Amino acid sequence: MKRLLFTFLLLLGVLSAWAQTRLISGKITDEEGETLPGVNVLIKGTSTGTVSDIDGNYSFQIPKNDPDLILEFSFVGLATQDIKVGDQLVINVEMGADAKQLEDVVIVGYTKVDKSTSVPVIDNVKDIVTPNVSQTLTGKSSGVAIQASTGQPGAKTNVRIRGVGSINGATNPLYVIDGVIIDSDEVITGNQQSERDPLANINPSDIADIRILKDAAATALYGARASNGVIVITTKQGEAGETTFSANLAAGVSRKYDGKFELMNAAQYIDFFGLNAADYNGIDTDWQDLAFRTGHTLDFQISAKGGNEKTKFFTSIGYFDQEGILIGSDFKRYSGRLNVDNQATDKLKLSFSIDVAKSFQNDASSGGLFSSPLLGSYFQAPVNSPYDANGNLYTRLPATPVTPITANFVYDTPLNKRLTESLWGGISGKLEYDIWNGISFRSTNSYRLEIARLTQYFEPTTSDGFDPNAAGSINETNSQNGVFTTTNLLNYETAIGKGNFTALLGTEFQDADIYFSTVGGSGLPIPLDVLQATTQQFTADGRGDSYKFFSILSQVTYNYDGRYYLSGSFRRDGSSRFGSDNRYGNFFSVGASWIIDNEEFFSKEVISQLKLRGSFGTTGNANGISNFASRGLYRYGVYNGQPASTHFQIANPDLTWEVKEKANVGFDIGFKSRVKMTVDFYHEKSRDLLLQVPLAGENGFVTVTKNAGSLVNKGIELTITANNIEKENFTWETDFNISLNDNEVTSLDGIAPIRTSFNTIEEGQSIYTFYMPEWLGANPANGDPAWYVNEQTPITPSEVNNSNSLFFAPNGRVATTNYSEAERIYAGSPLPKFTGGMTNKFNFYGVDFSFLLTFQTGNKIYNRTRTFNDADGTRFFNQVVSAREDRWTNPGQTAFRPRFGSRGGTSTSTRYLEDGDFLSLRNITLGYTLPDQWIGSLGLSKVRVYVSGQNLWILTNYTGYTPTTVDFDGYNSFEYPEGIVITGGLNVNF
Known part of the structure; x- marks a missing residue:
């Protein structure tokens, strides 16, 4: 979702389309999807270019008409990429390391x-x-x-x-x-x-x-x-007995949940911008209605299970088809599974599993392209129409002052394509052998493979596909990812007096190989959308990658008389991602519990169950970095017409595991088998964090991946399960849970705070804490946008009186109309303090009814969309209805919004920071299971019909669509909202 900066730059590029230069922009990420700051982006063969910012975004002006122009993307430790620009205005780049032979780990x-x-x-x-x-x-x-x-x-x-x-x-x-x-x-x-x-x-x-x-x-x-x-x-696994079948069919519809988000109609828009209504011939276009639709879902599954005491099986096939509520978005999946268990001998058991899925995912784009229906639904003015006077769709909208984007997504979306086709499969086999007298061996081996093709096609007449020299473009990326895993475990179990002792010793090895190639071209005749038909600007790229893990693991457990339980485990893990000096890490745990209700002295008159437990241990993290992050790498390319290599990434042989230390104390208590409560207190410290650490310029490199810093999560978890009513034909059960979590970055080991324009990662604050100027509103004297100064050194009244920008706010605090004078403040965390849910289930004479409520509180959301749709009249994007409210109009007036036409008020500040609290009716289901006497004569064992609703209602003050579709960093921009879903289903067993 973090795409607002380059989306804004794209819009500027459109408005300057008649200039001699054009704006190129995009986002740069690594193979893990993490953004890359400091990447050099140059016009190949020149010194013209830029460097990506902290969010991986870049933008700069390039010559408008140069069909051979190539951009060179380079970064320490990653393979340089050369990409021909062609007619592209947005080039997003994923950068990976040079493939080298890995050591087995x-x-x-x-x-x-x-x-x-x-x-x-x-x-x-x-x-x-x-x-x-x-x-x-x-x-x-x-x-x-x-x-x-x-x-x-x-x-x-x-x-x-x-x-x-x-x-x-x-x-x-x-x-x-x-x-x-x-x-x-x-x-x-x-x-x-x-x-x-x-x-x-x-x-x-x-x-x-x-x-x-x-x-x-x-x-x-x-x-x-x-x-x-x-x-x-x-x-699901097979069961001995007659083969039984189960068929499930569900069909549903979905539509957009509007929440508090409401854009202006034509009359409101004309009034807001002071336009002449006669100029727009009564046009009143609801672009949201054109971008969003009633989606449909179809889900069909059939399965069978059965077997005998020796061999059991479960098999299923499924079809799922979901049409998204945004036009051009959908997902389709065909799936199959076979699980087989065979008791070959008294001592040997064999298991076999195979699953496969073929999926198709169309992505309508979340705003990074001009033709995006999502972007257009937010931006387009209601006084514009996608149709001309004759009722024909515009290829591009007429350029007028109130046309922020000339792309007509109603025309473009059905013609363009952004499709991911994936074939995903896995096969696994398990051998379990009872060796002798409590000693057994188990070996599990699996191989998973995904083959994917990602196709992006821009039809020649669409806004993103049009180019006077080579209209239409296609890019295909073919990838393959195979992962082999083998786990081999030796187990021992024995009775010792009143206790039981178990021991486990084993190894596991995982090997992954990834291959990638992409080809693209432009100049496509209509209606061809295949690479063979391209005539110009052909591009190609490819690479290989891999990683390996190896582990030795062990565990012992002991319980005495069903009252006292002890456990301990130790693992030694190695990863090819880490430095040669610190490739392996040691991880352990110890745990204990006391089942108090099994003690002779314990009376169960009121409390039927009571258990105390605790554990402490360490775990590791090797993900989130590139597969070659520790290596010293060279980059190969061409210099002066000859092959050449340059030192590309500095080595860090000390790079090692990020470690999390986990401590947990809890208890379980039950009351007369009717109410059970579980409480946990936890403290988890992550240390030796995997960070991109800046380097001094004399090193010749921008950053290096190091272990530095620590952060802590601590909290309380409470779960209550209550069997409120238990009668023969009526039951009522309630499940309730709530969690409190407190997050704090406790150390960065001397590294400067990691900051963006809206948040910070620094010692003493929770991760992603919002850090920005504090919004005052309008300067009462002239209506200019104003922010509190929050000065570290007090400002004297004479300094305020002698300043052109400083003034005293009505509450006596010093404020400014100069954005650069407003110091940033810690404005809250995007992480909720409390989260939870409550499920109630009822059964009454075959009728089942349930509903699920979810909630969170204590977090903030930065609603970046409002910087466009709740602005001050300087750009002709459509506006939310509330943009007319509480706006300054007269001297001396105190108002939240500055005067109409003022500039600068949409800069990052707490103006667009909102509470993320919500209470949601997440799901409600009503079903009926037909009586056996009705269906027995038909050879059926169970028939259930149901209707289900999802995302039906949300109580919140958030002014976007919903606060539930927000990343954990709290940054929300041009969201594709979740839909209200109504589904009807039928389950039949026979």
Whole structure:
């Protein structure tokens, strides 16, 4: 979503289209999707260019008519890229390291849960019809914050367990599906506007349960990958007996949730800008209505399970098709799965699993292109029409003072294409052998492969495809990502007196290989949209990449008489990403619990269950950096017509693991089997953070990846489950959870604060704390935009009286109309203090009814969209209706908004900082299971019909669409909102 700066620059480029130069801009990221500051961007062969800013954005003027112009992108440690500009106005670049031979190294993934920890189990993930399993977890577990940063179907959902635990390192949890590790590194990214979700390839109907691992005792066996928690997904397995079938069909519609966001109609727009209504012939276009539509969803799944005591199987096929609420956006998936378990002998068990998914994701663009329906829906004036007087669509809108963008997305969107086609598959085999007298061996081996093609096509007559020299362009990126994982574990279990002892020793190895190539060209005759038809400006690029992990892991557990539990684990992990001197890291955990209700002295008259538990341990983080971040690298290219190489990245042989120290104390208490409460207190310190550290100029390099700094997340989690009513034909159950999290950057090891125009990362503050000038409103004397000075050195009254910009605000504070004189303040955190949810489930004579409420409070959102749509009349973008309110009109008036036509008031400040608090009715479901006597004669074992609603209502003061589609940095710009979804479904078992 962080695309506002270059979007604004793109608009400036359009307005200056008749000049001799044009504006080129874009965003530069690494292979992990992290933005890259300090990248050199030059017109090849010249010294003309710029350097990317802290957010990875760049922009500068280039010659308008030069079809052979090439941009060179270079950065220490990354491969230089040369890109022919052609007719492009936006060039986003992903930069990767030069591929070199890696040394064999490490990783692990294994789940083991004992009673020294609390592991919430999430079920019933199917009534919410969504392509992303992670979205079904919203509000269902304490300590788990989930944000759908866009409504784009198939896009990645951000999940944070117990806060944001890293600065540059990865912050998403690890996913483990049937013992196989899957993380964001496995998902191919490309030219789409939104990241793809690794779970969008998983059929939710195949899931048996989901377990969330948070504390040290639960996550330690995942060591190197468990820094941000683990989500363990178990798919359905076969059962001995007659083969049974299950068919699920769901169909739904969705539409935009407007919230408090309302743009002006033509009459309001004409009045706001003081236009002559007669000039616009009664035109009143609702561009939002043209950009958004009623989306449709179809979900069909059929599965079978059965077998005998020796061999059991589960198999399924599925089809999911979601049409997004924004035109040009959709997601389609075909999926299949086969799980087989075979008890070959009394001692040997074999398991086999294969799953495959073919998906198609169309992305309508979130605002980085002129033809974007999202950008146009926010910007276009209601006095403009996409149709001419004869009712024909304009190819481009007539250029007038009130036409901020001449691109007509109504015409362009059906013709252009931004498509990701992905084939995702996995095969795994498991061998379990009972060796002798409590000693057993288990080997799990898997290979996962994704092959993806990313196609971006601009039709010649569209605004982004038009060029007088070579109209129409196409770019295709083909990628392949294969990951092999083998886990081998030796287990021992024995009884010792009244206790049980277990020990585990094992290794795990993971090897990933990634290949990428892209080709593109321009000059396409209509209607051809294939590379073979291009006639000019052909470009090509490609690279390979890889990483390896290796781990040795061990664990021992002991319980005595079902009352006292002890556990300990140790892992040694190595990664090819780290320096040769510090490639390996050691991680451990210890845990203990006391089951008090099993003591003889304990009376269960009131309290039926009571358990105390605690754990401490360390986990590691190796994600979020490039695969060659520690290496000294050379760049190869051409110098004076000859092959040449230059030192490209400084080596850091000491680069090593980011480490998280986890401490957790908690208790579980139950009351007469009716109410159960779980409470956890945690403290998690991330140290040796993986940071891009600036270097002094004499080093010859801009930055180096180092271990520096620390941050802390601490908090409290409370979960209550209550069986309120338990009768034969009526039950009522309530699940409630709430979490308090406090985040603080405790050290940067002498590194200067990491700041953008709107937030800061520095010692003593929570990560991403908003840091900006404090908005006053209008200067009462003249209506100019004004900010508080917040001076560190007090300003005397005489200094104020003798200044042209300083004045005393009505509250007596010193204010200024000169933006540069307003010192920045710490204005709040984008991270909520409290998050939670409450589910109520009712069953009455076959009728089931449930609803889910979610909430968060204590966070801020920077609504950057308002800098365009709640401005002061200097640009002719459409405005929100509230832009007319509380605006200065007369001397002496106190007002929030400055006078109409004033400039500078849209600069970054607390003017656009809003509370992110909300209470949401996330889901409501009503179902009915037909009585057995009705369906038995038809050979059916279960028939259930239901209707479900999602995102139905939100209570909030936020003035955008919804506060639920905001990244964790709190920056919201031109959001693609979530939709209101109404779904009807049918489940049949036979």
